[in-house]
Amino acid sequence: MSDASDYIEARIPVWPTVAVVLGSGLGAFADTLTEPAVIPYNEIPGWPQSTAIGHAGKVVVGLLDGMPVAALSGRVHLYEGYTAKQVAFGIQTLGLLDVVSIVLTNAAGGVNPDYKPGQLVLISDHINLLGQNPLTGPNDENLGPRFPDMSEAYLKRYREIAREAGKDMGMDLAQGVYAAVPGPNYETPAEIRYLRTIGADLVGMSTVPETIAANHMGLKVLGISCVTNPAAGVTDKKLDHKEVLETGERVKDSMIELLRRVLPRLQQ
Ligand code: HPA
Numbered sequence: 001m002s003d004a005s006d007y008i009e010a011r012i013p014v015w016p017t018v019a020v021v022l023g024s025g026l027g028a029f030a031d032t033l034t035e036p037a038v039i040p041y042n043e044i045p046g047w048p049q050s051t052a053i054g055h056a057g058k059v060v061v062g063l064l065d066g067m068p069v070a071a072l073s074g075r076v077h078l079y080e081g082y083t084a085k086q087v088a089f090g091i092q093t094l095g096l097l098d099v100v101s102i103v104l105t106n107a108a109g110g111v112n113p114d115y116k117p118g119q120l121v122l123i124s125d126h127i128n129l130l131g132q133n134p135l136t137g138p139n140d141e142n143l144g145p146r147f148p149d150m151s152e153a154y155l156k157r158y159r160e161i162a163r164e165a166g167k168d169m170g171m172d173l174a175q176g177v178y179a180a181v182p183g184p185n186y187e188t189p190a191e192i193r194y195l196r197t198i199g200a201d202l203v204g205m206s207t208v209p210e211t212i213a214a215n216h217m218g219l220k221v222l223g224i225s226c227v228t229n230p231a232a233g234v235t236d237k238k239l240d241h242k243e244v245l246e247t248g249e250r251v252k253d254s255m256i257e258l259l260r261r262v263l264p265r266l267q268q
Helices: 002-009 027-032 084-096 156-168 189-197 208-216 241-266
Strands: 018-022 034-040 058-064 067-073 101-110 120-128 174-180 202-204 220-230
Touching (some): 002 084, 018 027, 018 084, 101 208, 101 241, 120 208, 156 220, 174 208, 174 220, 220 241
Antiparallel strands (some): 058 067
């Protein structure tokens, strides 16, 4: 991890304090950063390579309206065969680079029947159903405590900032609980009913290992889901990854605009 952060540090002209992880179909944000240093994941020592369609696989450090930002374009998932520890590697590397705020974006299924495809939802909390944890094993005391607190894993203040930014764009951003499942299959309708019963509004296959690792290091987290589809059984329609990507594509401009408005406000 420190090899990775040393490698990145040697190649970036500015020090970002804010980082954003871009989920499926949302990589376009990284291309809007100016004066970018682009570092492909496959050049960085120890960095796991992403294989999913729609995930480019590079760290971009550049300026957003003059503010240094790090963007992780593409992430790895448990369903690719990676462990939660490998999934969290990027976040821990950014934490070592003195990033203090992390924005995690993802595509999610709407478990809450009120959610419409294309809607952006702020993650208020999560349920880890991955059966794995990035902090399993000996604790690295340099990163954080053995038993980290998770009682405000997604900072309330950041959600308020994001809601304000959404309001400025004419969006009333809902907040919901994200359940992380390993995938790669989409859920059964019975699984979705179960998730709704235990309090989930959103379901997806990412984000939770990153949030756990970030909280472990004392980083502040904002999570934003793009609801790409009603979850299984919410409507009669079958689920299709192509549609997930298409919906991500359709709303990417509003996600990018929201990020542009939110990121500068997280510094305070
Ligand atoms: N389930 C799990 N992950 C997802 C979904 C879904 O319905 N949509 C996008 N990511």
